[in-house]
Amino acid sequence: MIIKVFSHIGIFFLYILSLLPLPVLHFFARLLYYPLYYLIGYRKVVVRENLLKSFPEKDIKEIICIEKTFYKYLMDIVFEIIKLPTITKKELGQRVTFNNINIIEAYFSKGESVLACTGHYGNWELCMLALGEAASATEYVIYKPLNNEIFECWFHKVRTRFGNVFVAMRQTLRMVVATKDTPTMFCFASDQTPVKHEVQYVLQFLNQRTAVLLGLEKIALQTNRPVFYFDVKRVKRGYYEVDILPLCLNPKETQEHEITDLLFEFLAKTIKQEPAFWLWSHRRWKYS
Template structure:
């Protein structure tokens, strides 16, 4: 009953906000940014610590400037997520462009599936629209929301382009099924956050700091002989993004362990260093500092 009550109270508000035009939403975002940054101070210490570890060569003034830009973008992404509940496909197509979709046409010819991997950078929600432009059956791993009513609404919102949302814990079973029945599919995995230490198999440097690294994308690509493709999204201007893709490997099974993960991590790092304000810095990426095995 409590989940239902929360849903009844919260979802109508979310829906009404979502119906507002982008211009009004970004005006709200400007106000929320002031509250989040100057009044609430949401995870400011975490963000500051992350930035100082990642960019030790930058001055305090430069770090603070990046942090402010990040929070402005962070709140923008939050309102864009809310807008996703009611935004039309046509509006997303206008705001979220792809530059080299022909890569997937070529890869589809080899009969294999694709692991599509990338970081929490720029706007990672609207990548769901990719399913409208490729031949593959699309899947995206997601973490279930505890409230079942809100969870259902989120699933419907994200699946409007045809992408199948599947819990991370169930994705291996789905890959096995599709592989067995020769179904070519594309599986979207965001692999830049810290794994649990109990599930860590590999440590490496990321932005100059030795951290535990997710290896699930590599493991799945090699096990099922899938192509591995990297997502790179750029923020062109407020509310507008451009995404391109680069092939990590079309022969993943031939790589030594962790090499594909290293290639992925290197790509993420280069992308972050280009415009660090668009990375998801509120995640405590370096919480396991100095815990790496000798």
């Protein structure tokens, strides 16, 4: 009961905060960066270890510089996500730009479906919300539900404001089958860590042996839908640009694990260009 009360109070204050202009929220983000990084040190050990192992060629000064930029970015996306409940379609369209979206629209116009993949880079929540408005077909986002049912229900409403449908990871195949007769786009953030006993494939990613999910590749092979990589760039604070790049247009012609390998090659390239904007606080390499 107490948890429910505090959850509802927290949601109320988050909504009030969301009414503020994003520049004001960014100001709060920068203020909170200092105690988060210098006093609390939220997951600082994890972030430092991830960066050192991923970029052994960089000296400690470079690593710390990336680390500090990451924490500033982390606070920015927290407050950008807080803005999602009240952000307008107009502002969303100004803040997220999709390049080459005509490539996937060509499939939708023929009544065909596609698969999309990306990683936890830039503000993935803001970009996914914007994609629901930008694409003509329904966008199905594969995700892992939150443990808190009240926050899950609230956040689900926020994420689906502009037509997106969020599908729990274990319901993916069932939803693919249910929507097979309409043009759709199923979206995967495939850089999450699989459950240890379910690990089926390990590859080399950012200089480390990495256990990865195979859901995207399995769906691609079963449906032969073309796969596109969404390459996110942080243009400036609060603004993002997404390049839609063909990753694999004929999945059934690929070798085993080829699609998964390609995805992580694309993602590694994205991260290496601007390392600070990936989710380094995630315990990505708990095991290999």
